[in-house]
Amino acid sequence: MNPLLELDHVSYAYHTRSGETFALTDISFQVQRGEFIAVVGPSGCGKSTLLSLISGLLLPENGSILLEGRKETSFREKIGYMLQKDHLFEWRTIYGNVVLGLEIQHKLNDESRALVDKMLMDYGLYRFRGARPGELSGGMRQRAALIRTLALSPELLLLDEPFTALDFQTRLTVCDDVAAILRREKKTALLVTHDLSEAVSMADRVVVLTKRPAHVRRIVEMKFAEPDLTPFARRSAPEFQGYFNLLWKEMNEDE
Amino acid sequence: MSKHRSVSLAQANYLRSLQRRQRRITAIQILIFVLFLLLWETAVQMGWIDGFIFSSPSRVLKTFGAMWKDRSIFVHTGVTLAETLASFSLVVAVGVGAAVLLWYNTELSEILEPYLVVLNSLPKSALAPLLIVWLGANTKSIIVAGMSVAIFGTILNLYTGFGEMDADKIKLIYTLQGSKKDVLCKVILPGTVPLLISVMKVNIGLCLVGVVIGEFIGARRGLGYLIIYGSQVFI
Numbered sequence: 001m002n003p004l005l006e007l008d009h010v011s012y013a014y015h016t017r018s019g020e021t022f023a024l025t026d027i028s029f030q031v032q033r034g035e036f037i038a039v040v041g042p043s044g045c046g047k048s049t050l051l052s053l054i055s056g057l058l059l060p061e062n063g064s065i066l067l068e069g070r071k072e073t074s075f076r077e078k079i080g081y082m083l084q085k086d087h088l089f090e091w092r093t094i095y096g097n098v099v100l101g102l103e104i105q106h107k108l109n110d111e112s113r114a115l116v117d118k119m120l121m122d123y124g125l126y127r128f129r130g131a132r133p134g135e136l137s138g139g140m141r142q143r144a145a146l147i148r149t150l151a152l153s154p155e156l157l158l159l160d161e162p163f164t165a166l167d168f169q170t171r172l173t174v175c176d177d178v179a180a181i182l183r184r185e186k187k188t189a190l191l192v193t194h195d196l197s198e199a200v201s202m203a204d205r206v207v208v209l210t211k212r213p214a215h216v217r218r219i220v221e222m223k224f225a226e227p228d229l230t231p232f233a234r235r236s237a238p239e240f241q242g243y244f245n246l247l248w249k250e251m252n253e254d255e
Numbered sequence: 256m257s258k259h260r261s262v263s264l265a266q267a268n269y270l271r272s273l274q275r276r277q278r279r280i281t282a283i284q285i286l287i288f289v290l291f292l293l294l295w296e297t298a299v300q301m302g303w304i305d306g307f308i309f310s311s312p313s314r315v316l317k318t319f320g321a322m323w324k325d326r327s328i329f330v331h332t333g334v335t336l337a338e339t340l341a342s343f344s345l346v347v348a349v350g351v352g353a354a355v356l357l358w359y360n361t362e363l364s365e366i367l368e369p370y371l372v373v374l375n376s377l378p379k380s381a382l383a384p385l386l387i388v389w390l391g392a393n394t395k396s397i398i399v400a401g402m403s404v405a406i407f408g409t410i411l412n413l414y415t416g417f418g419e420m421d422a423d424k425i426k427l428i429y430t431l432q433g434s435k436k437d438v439l440c441k442v443i444l445p446g447t448v449p450l451l452i453s454v455m456k457v458n459i460g461l462c463l464v465g466v467v468i469g470e471f472i473g474a475r476r477g478l479g480y481l482i483i484y485g486s487q488v489f490i
Contacts (some may be wrong), residue, residue: 055430057426057429057430077432080430081430083423083426083427083430084423085423087421087423087424087427089424089441089442089445089446091445091446091448092445100431100441101431101432103441104428104431104432104433104437104441105431105432148431152431
């Protein structure tokens with residue numbers, strides 16, 4: 001069976017009037033169904049560009065990106081994308097925000113409404129469906145944004161540092177929430193982050209990128225003796241520090 | 256009483272002081288207006304200023320009463336109001352339409368930008384006589400005169416506001432597989448409602464100015480005509 005996602009020698013450069021910036025060179029890796037992959041790298045190395053390429057918002061200049069073995073040229077239906085901030089619209093209620101994607105894709109029907117209601121109930125937001133985003137805490141807003149993405153039933157979730165905007169305490173809680181939700185909904189996820197401890201605590205495998213123009217430096221598998229730990233529990237597991245130091249060394253070592 | 260049951264004494268005092276402050280402000284606002292009218296009336300009665308030139312509250316009231324009786328005040332106010340509302344609605348409709356068009360087509364907006372800036376800085380009220388010459392002395396040209404004062408500023412303001420929308424909110428629509436039309440309908444238009452309202456507040460006044468100037472030159476009815484008719488006495 002094909003891997004869910006396969007990147008094969010992907011390169012990308014930004015073109016502006018003042019010149020050309022090589023963001024990514026020769027990136028290759030695969031993501032298996034059900035995996036949680038974290039991509040780490042120095043800031044500005046092109047991590048977000050990678051997600052834009054996978055989602056189809058940008059097209060690679062060289063190489064190919066295959067989803068379930070197929071190449072597509074427009075935004076891929078089976079991909080959900082979570083941005084750094086929740087970007088809930090203040091002029092819509094929480095309910096209006098979480099059904100935004102369904103509305104755009106004309107998929108708002110009884111079935112999808114039932115799915116949204118169920119998720120709102122499961123994740124403690126049903127009571128707030130008529131509220132404005134400003135009335136919710138940062139963690140609740142992030143959960144609402146996740147439901148907005150999950151409402152479209154994506155196979156693969158792209159997470160672009162979705163926890164960076166939160167304060168540390170909220171961030172730890174939301175990481176646990178998101179990991180639990182993804183595990184429960186059996187989703188494959190690709191998380192981009194510059195926070196190594198976040199990567200170690202959440203991922204099955206971590207892809208380490210070099211600084212710009214980025215290429216894959218190493219892929220490290222996170223093996224914890226005890227399976228199915230929550231991200232928070234992983235942080236106090238014996239293997240945690242070892243993996244953290246390994247990634248730290250990889251990221252800071254010169255070529 | 257039951258509503259305030261849980262409110263502490265300090266909170267109740269604070270709320271009372273807020274209320275007192277608000278009442279004081281309203282009272283002084285009214286007082287200033289009354290004092291101004293009194294001073295004006297007194298100044299005329301005492302002969303400090305010439306009532307023929309500066310008029311007086313009692314004269315204004317008397318004329319207003321007379322015009323009320325012969326219904327002419329309703330005719331003139333009604334005409335000006337209708338013309339102002341017509342040009343205002345057209346400015347909003349054409350302004351939003353043009354701004355959307357420019358937002359859709361960035362190349363077009365780059366081409367037209369210098370023209371818009373020049374048109375916006377033209378002294379439109381000074382060009383009202385030309386409009387009357389071109390379009391004739393009728394309601395149509397007065398409405399166009401009203402529009403001409405507000406339209407270019409509206410287009411520029413709205414277009415700039417559209418461009419200042421958070422780029423990530425737009426990206427969000429694309430990540431949900433939306434089109435440029437979705438960006439317009441789901442983000443740009445609802446997100447710029449506050450801007451639209453503030454632009455409209457400015458426009459209603461500008462349209463009135465344009466309409467009155469149009470009426471100065473090309474009308475037999477309306478407040479602008481009334482002003483000119485009144486000032487004929489002095490020529």
